Amino acid sequence: MTADAGGKVRDGGPPPVVDRITVALVRKAVEDLKYLQEETDLSKTDIVNRAISVYKFIEAEGRAGNTIYVRNDKTGETQMVRFL
Numbered sequence: 001m002t003a004d005a006g007g008k009v010r011d012g013g014p015p016p017v018v019d020r021i022t023v024a025l026v027r028k029a030v031e032d033l034k035y036l037q038e039e040t041d042l043s044k045t046d047i048v049n050r051a052i053s054v055y056k057f058i059e060a061e062g063r064a065g066n067t068i069y070v071r072n073d074k075t076g077e078t079q080m081v082r083f084l
Helices: 027-040 044-063
Strands: 068-071 078-081
Touching: 027 044, 044 068
Parallel strands: none
Antiparallel strands: 068 078
């Protein structure tokens, strides 16, 4: 059991909606979103919520002076990731 923002106890299920937005997406973002839906079986809402959380993490790490790397486990190649 969890409590929602108002303190009401909930028995699982999705978290309560606390804000709604309308977003205009460029064509590339629409294509990427559709691809992610097909590959993950997640809803648009779930994908956008996760994307915001990932962006927050990346932004916080950058502000802390940290560098993010991606390593190819097959080749061992490491690349620095930079977000502009």
